[in-house]
Amino acid sequence: MGTYGALAALGDPTRRLIFERLTAGPLAVGELAAGLPVSRPAVSQHLKVLKEARLVRDEAVGTRRVYRVDPVGVRELRDYFDDIWAQALAAFARAVEEET
Amino acid sequence: MGTYGALAALGDPTRRLIFERLTAGPLAVGELAAGLPVSRPAVSQHLKVLKEARLVRDEAVGTRRVYRVDPVGVRELRDYFDDIWAQALAAFARAVEEET
């Protein structure tokens, strides 16, 4: 359960929207739901998925739950594409080399 | 368009499998399909999505089509998560600061 959960999570457009709103700063569930084209329970369900993917963290403050971006999952994805990027470059260099 | 197509593409487990096999080196469609739990046409359909997301490139060689990782889409995703990673760190630093 590494990067796949995170990629699957961000594969959904609504989840990506929620996630990106959180990159601008912490928000409670209700605040997130307002301005989104889906109901508040839907947002809760999406947040659960994002949380399991370690892309967000939540904190209880009073009767509200404040969500923010979790660096852990983000770092995982960044490293993942960093590796692949390096591999792709190396493969390309090798291909150029073999142009006789 | 941009990173969304790429994220949506890699959200599917089969597509992620195909993509990761290609990171090891170029492969033809048939070679990809062998060893995958789905039919060859399914692989073709997935490749189409990956191609539209600029995550793979294809090249006709004889009657075969060789697919390889396209650096363009990969770089896009790497930069995307790089930004968010930086933002998340900054937000965290700010939060620590406010611990009176």
Next chain:
DNA sequence: CGACTTCGTAAGTGCAGACTTACCGTTCGT
């Protein structure tokens, strides 16, 4: 303690999209 807010979960519905089989175009070898 009761009214109110905020949110998570249960249960049910509808649709996108990941599969399949069947078919056709293209390219190569003989």
Next chain:
DNA sequence: ACGAACGGTAAGTCTGCACTTACGAAGTCG
């Protein structure tokens, strides 16, 4: 030129999952 290999596309099926409404739990304030 014919057969075979390779792969893209059409058409149809079916399952997962993104939604909804309804409800309940936990917390806050008077």
